[in-house]
Structures are given as structure tokens and as C-alpha cells.
């Protein structure tokens with residue numbers, strides 16, 4: 001395969017809602033680019049991009065697929081991204097390395113929630129974008145309505161470059177106002193006739209062309225001058241203006257195709273080659289320190305691994321983009337994140353399941369390698385001359401769906417632990433934690449579908465059977481008023497006895513509240529608890545009632561109870577303990593005695609201090625279409641949510657609420673069925689709050705039962 005120079009490369013990502021036709025378009029592009037000689041389809045389960053068993057089963061992309069097409073002596077790298085927001089990690093990786101986002105819009109549905117979500121990311125990452133309205137031949141296609149929605153929701157920078165002459169049944173022609181030609185397709189798709197625009201369309205076409213010329217002129221001073229001088233732009237000036245306008249995000253052209261019937265695909269690829277920015281023409285990618293990566297062949301190498309895949313028979317494949325220097329076959333590089341040395345023994349251009357060996361990869365290009373020892377997604381590989389340089393990493397969202405996981409056979413436990421680590425290395429949006437507190441392995445991701453795909457990977461690719469089950473909630477315990485207790489630990493058994501007596505007063509710790517004045521405070525120990533909150537220990541002993549050397553033992557005893565709260569065995573937090581009196585025995589007092597006395601005194605006081613169970617509360621943000629707002633609100637209220645506010649964004653409502661984690665179980669699935677998949681949400685830990693008394697009663701009862709079972 002030819003070695004492509006930086007200015008011969010275009011990197012695009014196909015982005016948008018599920019079922020808009022991204023994978024189908026990719027297939028048509030590969031066909032037009034001569035990479036395949038027969039067009040497969042998602043429906044016949046033989047597309048190049050959705051080739052993995054699980055994708056065939058589901059008939060939807062669950063991973064992003066890296067593809068390429070060669071066109072007019074240039075290379076188009078295509079990242080076909082999944083549509084469901086469960087797989088947002090894959091989408092963000094595609095966005096990281098592609099230079100222009102191709103925002104697919106299904107002409108049947110217009111702007112969907114999937115479009116809105118990805119648009120938010122595109123805006124945040126400040127990436128160039130083009131709208132591609134697909135399925136224009138579908139009987140329900142409504143091109144004008146789709147354009148209207150794009151403009152109202154994403155602004156007037158979205159500007160028409162093409163329109164279908166006759167969308168819906170009977171569609172066969174696209175009017176292109178860049179070329180000022182009409183492309184008329186044979187019924188089976190393929191090579192069009194290129195015709196003059198019919199007289200009746202001229203006025204409309206001219207109007208669109210003038211609008212895009214004006215927008216293009218605004219991208220540069222010199223073009224603006226040319227425009228004022230001549231009242232228009234030449235074809236070259238227009239092409240330049242569009243290229244710059246896209247690169248600087250001052251315009252988002254709108255084009256159209258029917259991917260399924262291969263109508264307009266070839267012209268779209270021509271547009272990609274002629275009008276989209278090359279890797280050199282977009283804002284440079286930064287290093288983690290904020291320096292620009294130059295995309296220069298002569299610089300020491302910097303490459304970024306944006307995706308790792310596991311292929312049967314082949315093992316791990318690492319996909320990378322080069323940001324500096326030339327990567328040649330058998331090069332030795334350094335992993336800047338793990339510190340490991342890696343040899344890139346073979347290099348490939350990859351198109352889904354097809355691979356082509358390449359010898360060299362230039363800056364801006366995307367390629368793959370295999371058999372790296374210790375390199376994960378989001379890692380940077382560099383020449384040893386570039387030590388320490390890291391490409392700014394992909395910023396992944398917080399997990400929003402959790403389950404507990406275990407191996408069906410306990411002999412697989414260790415293997416499962418390794419597999420979970422591997423999965424996280426491949427897909428950083430899959431997160432796991434061995435929770436000592438809950439005595440469960442908590443596995444989290446972006447949704448139920450995401451975790452089901454992970455399960456499929458564990459079971460089918462690695463042959464370990466696993467089980468998902470209800471995750472426990474990390475409750476906390478605290479007190480709401482002060483209480484006193486005294487406890488005497490005394491034991492007389494044969495030889496040495498044990499004796500210790502402790503008097504304490506405990507009270508809630510509330511930041512900023514003045515100390516109690518009943519007892520003089522002579523010493524203060526402030527423990528920042530590993531599980532959040534504080535324990536404050538006041539020494540208020542007068543007259544040497546207890547020796548200072550026994551105080552640490554008392555604190556230790558209290559800490560034991562803090563780790564296993566008296567109500568439900570959960571961690572306790574935010575408590576002040578004032579030890580104000582006690583008794584010692586000249587012979588029998590020792591550390592053990594005071595530890596036990598401290599622990600039991602604390603337990604007694606805790607019970608009388610109006611103890612409460614606390615639960616984790618999350619900030620939840622739901623994005624929902626207007627007409628489903630009522631249903632979603634009602635459902636949230638049923639989940640004990642506190643609605644904090646509402647906002648509108650584009651055609652969507654954004655509900656902000658505080659919701660207990662315990663009520664968010666399987667939320668992604670319920671929300672999806674409540675709105676037919678038209679809503680999405682994000683969640684982030686906010687704080688601990690007291691549970692309502694009915695919930696507390698239930699939890700206490702459940703704990704009692706559990707304890708009984710264990711006896």
C-alpha cells in the first residue's frame with residue numbers, strides 16, 4: 001500500500017444516533033474507494049464494519065471500527081462509531097483522533113437525542129463538523145424539516161451545500177451548490193449523470209450558493225476582500241473558504257446521501273477530499289502539558305493509542321494516530337504512561353476485518369499494530385528522544401450504571417480479577433472496584449447494554465462464566481444528638497485480670513460548630529476517615545482518672561466500631577467523642593481493657609444518640625424530549641428524587657435532580673423504555689444524606705434478618 005503524506009490524509013468520524021446509517025455509509029465508502037468489491041449490508045449481516053459476533057447478533061455497532069478508503073490518490077481514514085450512548089467511550093476516542101466529525105442525521109427522524117448528545121461533545125472538544133442527512137430516499141424522509149431542526153438546535157452556521165431534488169419515494173437527484181450541478185442517479189445507485197441544474201431550481205440553488213459563498217468569504221480577510229471586489233468567489237477561493245470555515249468551526253455544511261442505495265456517496269467522498277481540512281489544517285492536538293503537537297515528519301515520534309481491540313486468533317490490536325515523526329515497521333518506542341519499551345513489529349492499515357500491511361505511517365495518519373506488551377487505550381508511545389511527552393488524554397465520563405459481579409465458579413475468581421483489569425485497559429469507561437466495605441466486586445459502565453457487552457467479552461472471548469447480581473449500597477451511619485455512656489470492662493480469670501472504665505459523651509460533628517463547653521478539652525485528635533467524613537476525639541480527662549497512655553487504645557476501640565457501625569454494620573462518620581472520665585486498676589488495667597471499654601461505651605452512646613443511616617446521593621441530569629418530560633418527572637419522583645431545576649437545550653429539556661443511588665438501579669433501562677430510547681442521563685456523586693425513617697426501618701429490619709441468618 002502507498003505511503004500517504006500528511007496532506008494526503010483526511011480523518012473523519014461517523015457520529016450520530018443509532019440507526020442513522022453510519023455503518024451502511026462506511027460500507028458504501030469502502031466500496032467506492034475500491035477497498036471491497038461487493039457492498040455488504042448491516043441487514044444481511046455481512047458489512048465490513050459490524051463484523052463481530054455480538055454486532056451480528058444485535059445488528060448494531062457496539063465498538064467503533066477503524067476503516068479507510070483510498071480516493072483520488074488520497075486516503076480517508078474513517079472511524080465508524082456506535083450510536084448508543086452506552087458506548088460513548090468509543091465515540092470520544094473516535095472524536096479524539098478524527099479531524100472532522102460527520103454528523104449523520106436520519107432524514108426520517110431529524111435531530112435525535114443521539115445527535116444532541118454527540119453535538120455536546122463536539123462543541124466541548126471544539127471539533128470541526130459536517131452534517132450529512134442520510135436516508136433521503138426513504139418514504140418518510142423529510143429533508144427540509146431535518147434542516148430546520150439542525151438550524152434551530154445548532155445554529156445558523158449550519159449551511160446547505162446540497163439538497164435532494166425530490167426526497168422520499170422517487171428520489172434520484174441531488175442538487176450540489178458547490179459544483180452548481182445536479183447529480184442524477186440510476187435506480188440501483190452508483191455512478192451518476194452530472195447534469196445542469198434544471199431551470200426551475202436555479203433560483204433556489206443560486207440563493208444557497210450565495211449564502212455559502214458569503215459564509216466562506218468570512219473565513220479570511222483576503223477572501224472577504226475578493227468577495228467585495230467581485231461580488232462572488234472563484235471556485236478555488238470558495239473551496240479554500242469552505243476548507244478554512246470548516247477547520248475553524250465558522251461553518252458546518254449540510255450535505256445529503258442515501259447510503260443504502262449508494263446515491264451521493266461518491267460525491268460525498270469527493271467533498272471530503274476537496275473540502276475537508278487535512279490533519280495539518282485543524283487546531284493542533286495538545287500534549288498533556290498544553291504544548292502543540294506539530295505533525296512534522298522530522299520530529300521524534302509521538303503516537304497515541306486511541307483504541308484497543310481483542311480479535312480472536314490475533315490477540316490485542318492497538319490502533320494509533322501519529323502526531324509527530326514517521327513510524328516505521330519494527331521501530332522501538334517508549335510507552336510514556338507505563339514506562340515500558342514496545343516494539344511495533346508490524347504495521348497495518350485496517351478496514352474492519354480486513355488488514356493491509358504498511359511499512360511507514362506519516363504524521364496525521366491512523367494505523368494499527370499487534371502484540372504490544374504493556375500498552376493500553378489512552379497511552380502515548382514516543383521516541384526515546386521525546387521522553388515524558390504525552391498526548392492530552394481522552395476525557396471519559398463518570399460511570400452511570402453499576403452491578404456486582406462474580407465468577408460462577410469460585411475457582412475462576414482470580415481469572416475474573418485479571419479480566420476486569422484487562423477490560424478497563426481496553427475500555428476505560430468500564431470500571432471495577434473490589435469493595436472491602438460491601439464485600440462485592442462492583443463493576444460499572446455507561447449502561448446495561450454496555451455491561452452486557454462486557455459480559456459477552458468475558459464469557460465468549462475468555463471462557464469464564466460470570467454472574468451479575470444486585471450491588472449493595474455503601475450506606476453510612478451517624479448520630480443526630482448528643483448522648484453519654486459509661487462502660488466498665490472487667491474480667492477476673494485466674495491470673496492477671498482486665499479492668500478499664502470509660503465515660504464518654506458523643507455528639508454530631510458539624511463543620512464550623514463551636515466545641516461543647518461542658519467538659520474542658522485538653523487534647524484533640526482529628527481523624528479524616530478513609531470512607532469520608534471525620535471522627536474527632538477529645539481528651540477531657542481531669543485529675544488523671546485514666547492514664548494518657550491508654551487514650552490511643554480507647555480511640556482504637558472506637559475506630560473498630562466506626563468501621564462497623566452499630567446500626568447496619570456500615571461505616572460511621574461525622575462524630576465527636578469526648579472522653580471525660582473513667583477508672584483504672586493499679587494492676588489489671590492494660591490496653592486491651594481500655595480498647596474494649598472504649599468500643600462498648602461508644603456503641604452504647606451511639607444507640608442513644610438518635611442514630612441515622614445516611615445514603616449516597618447523586619446529581620442526576622436527564623436530557624429528555626419535551627413530550628416525555630411529564631413521564632420522566634413522575635418516574636423520578638417515584639425514585640425519591642429532589643428536582644433541583646430545569647433547563648432547555650435545543651429541542652430538549654434538561655432535568656437536574658438529586659437522587660439516592662439506591663433508587664438509580666437499572667435507571668438506564670427504565671429511562672430508555674419510558675422514552676423509546678429518546679432520552680439520556682449522566683450522574684455524579686454529590687453527598688451523603690439521611691434516609692427517610694421508613695427506609696431506615698426497612699434497612700434495620702433487613703440487617704437484623706441478615707445477622708440472624710449468620711448466627
Ligand SMILES: Nc1nc2c(ncn2[C@@H]2O[C@H](COP(=O)(O)OP(=O)(O)O)[C@@H](O)[C@H]2O)c(=O)[nH]1
Nearest residue numbers: 018019020021022023024042135138258259260
Ligand atoms: N432506507 C434507507 N435505509 C438505510 C439507509 N442507511 C441505512 N439504512 C438502514 O438503517 C438501518 C441502520 O443502519 P446502520 O448502518 O446499521 O446504522 P448505524 O447504527 O448508524 O450504523 C439498517 O437497517 C440500514 O439498512 C438509507 O440511506 N436508506
Ligand SMILES: [Mg+2]
Nearest residue numbers: 022023060061
Ligand atoms: Mg453502526
